Amino acid sequence: MKNKPRFFKNWKFINIIMLIVILASSCSHFQKEKQNSVLDITDSGIQPNTGENAIFAIQKVIEKAKTIDGEVLIKFPVGRYDFRIDKNHVKTYFESNTTDNNPKNFAFLIEECQNLIIDGGGSDFIFHGPMQPFSIDNSKNITIRNVNIDWDIPLTAQAKVVSATDKIIELKIDTVQFPYVIEDGWLYFIYETWKEPMWKWGTMEFDAATRLVVPETGDNGCFRAVDNKYSFEEREAGVVQMLGEFTRVPAAGNYLVLRHSPRDHAGIFVWQSENIHLKNINVYHAAGLGCLSQYSRNLDYANVNFIPNQKKNRYLSAHDDGFQISNCAGQVNIIDCEFAGLMDDPINVHGTSVRIIEKPDDYKLKCLFVHNQSEGMRWGRPGEEVAFIENESMQTVSIGKLKSFKALNTSEFIVEFEDIIPLEITIGDALENLSWTPDLLVSNCLFGSCRARGLLVTTPGKVVIENNIFESSGSAILIAGDANYWYESGAVKDVVIRNNTFNDPCLTSMYQFCQAIISIYPEIPKLNNEIPFHRNIVIENNVFHPFDYPVLYAKSVDNINFVNNKIIRSTRFKAFHKRKYTLSFNACKDVEVSGNKFEGDVLGKNILLENMPEKEIKAQNEFQLLSGS
Secondary structure (H helix, E strand, C coil): CCCCCHHHHCHHHHHHHHHHHHHHHHHHHHHHHHHCEEEEHHHHCCCCCCCCECHHHHHHHHHHHCCCCCCEEEECCCCEEEEECCCCCEECCCCCCCCCCCCEEEEEEEECCEEEEEEEEEEEEEEECCCEEEEEECCEEEEEEEEEEEECCCCCEEEEEEEECCCEEEEECCCCCCCEEEECCEEEEEECCEEEECCCCCCEEECCCCCCECCCCHHHCCCEEEEEEEEEEEEECCEEEEEEEEEECCCCCCEEEECCCCCCCCCEEEECCEEEEEEEEEECCCCCCCEEEECCEEEEEEEEEECCCHHHCCCCCCCCCCEEEECCEEEEEEECCEECCCCCCCEEEECCCEEEEECCCCCEEEEECCCHHHCCCCCCCCCCEEEEECCCCCCEEEEEEEEEEEECCCCEEEEEECCCCCCCCCCCCEEEECCCCCEEEEECCEECCCCCCCEEECCCCEEEEECCEECCCCCCEEECCCCCCCCCCCCCCEEEEECCEECCCCCCCCCCCCCCCEEECCCCCCCCCCCCCEEEEEEECCEECCCCCCCEEEECEEEEEEECCEEECCCCCCCCCCCCCCEEEECCEEEEEECCEEECCCCCCEEEEECCCHHHEEECCCCEEEECC
16 A cells, blocks of 8 residues: 555545535535525514504514524515504613603614614504604614605694784694694694694795795794794684784795604614614604714615605604714715705714813813713713814814723713823813714715705715705705814814705705805804814815805815816895805915806805915906905
């Protein structure tokens, strides 16, 4: 056997290799079967279109899915599924920009799950009362798709204007969708065992033909009464009269959105989770923010629409914002989405600044959540980077690393740093957590007419806003940032706004910080001309259809380009803005304006410079250059 070929010498080794290959193949096949695990919701006893409360069955199915290795699909045969409040289906959450009514009522609680897909098959998920349809909590690789979210009785109401004079506004109210009662001369909307008064502010008027917020209404009010005094009387069932001395009245045939109830539950809540995918979802209504994502990472939202249910003749959609991206990280994609009839901004991406109220020692700071709708959150974790912000100039003095975080109560906490706190940081200054600041892509979205602005961005990550259509009633894009009022942090560092269309409904009503179609308006008590707050903003290859003067207002930006844009005058709405400048730059540096084109009788064709020398701008002759104080 001395001359035995080497092949035979290694036959045992080869057999072992072949055995490993066979086992690996078997395991791969086994894993593939696991990855295709399907749970049909009807196997739990729930059938569509029965009106039965599905809240009990769905949690059993989710718990079962958590016991299965690999990817699990929970499948709903198409139909209607109802979800009602149950005292055993509640959990306490402190949610950003949300009223702290706890515990929250949930329907789908996706907690500590991985690799889960919920496919509604195009079904209608109908909720009853203040509820949170989807709560994604400490989970990874979660997909929700093909779902319509709605309420039979929304937590916002609407009415049709039958007639209007300076003494009487007569309204027609659908008593099935918006049941009501009048008590002591005031209008209350009722839901089972409770009722909520109509708010005295924030009533919105929508044009019945165009479904746009009526120009020059907004937060100024679609009706105005002397001393803000008016009352209600019922003429007949479903017909209500508003009585007062009105200085402005809505148009007959238009629809009013009558706001009531707190914003206390998100439609979809994503909390401390990552790799979350939402796809093909219509959010026709929500009891608060449409989709709140908080302290989460890598979010992919495609064809998620916050729009009115026109089959029910509604002009309202969600109670407040569409997407609220609060203190998130990684990549956030919002693609092919549509927004209309919202009672606040379609997209708001921001962090949360906190105020320093005490300095116990050289390493510790006692801090306060200034805005009550930020309270209760775990603001920091060991190892995270934090910016020290001087309050008046809003400048970042230094960056430190957290050693510990200790909550004292829902509004106050103590943070300890690894190194000594900068000496110039004192009580009244602010902190910003830099570890929760995402990159953002917003593409191919339609920003229809809603209350307030279109897209709010305050994040230092890379931001690309491209190929969108804006028809916002206020500013289309707002880049703010502050540590004085809302405490929504985030000086931008890299923003590209390109290939978008800004139609003439933009800026037809006034809201906070709306200085132009694109408004860059950080709240800085004391401007520092040498060190602007924001930097690196490019606005290029867009088409604007302004009916008035202001197209761009930019405050405290270093390196801003407005290049190769087309400005086409619209005459559909009458001009009313006090700002009589096409472009305004205030305390900016390194500004370029070039390659832009006009069509029609564009108003202004001018540039106003404030608190900055002319040497800071490079502008071609298509604009007249003006200097202010």
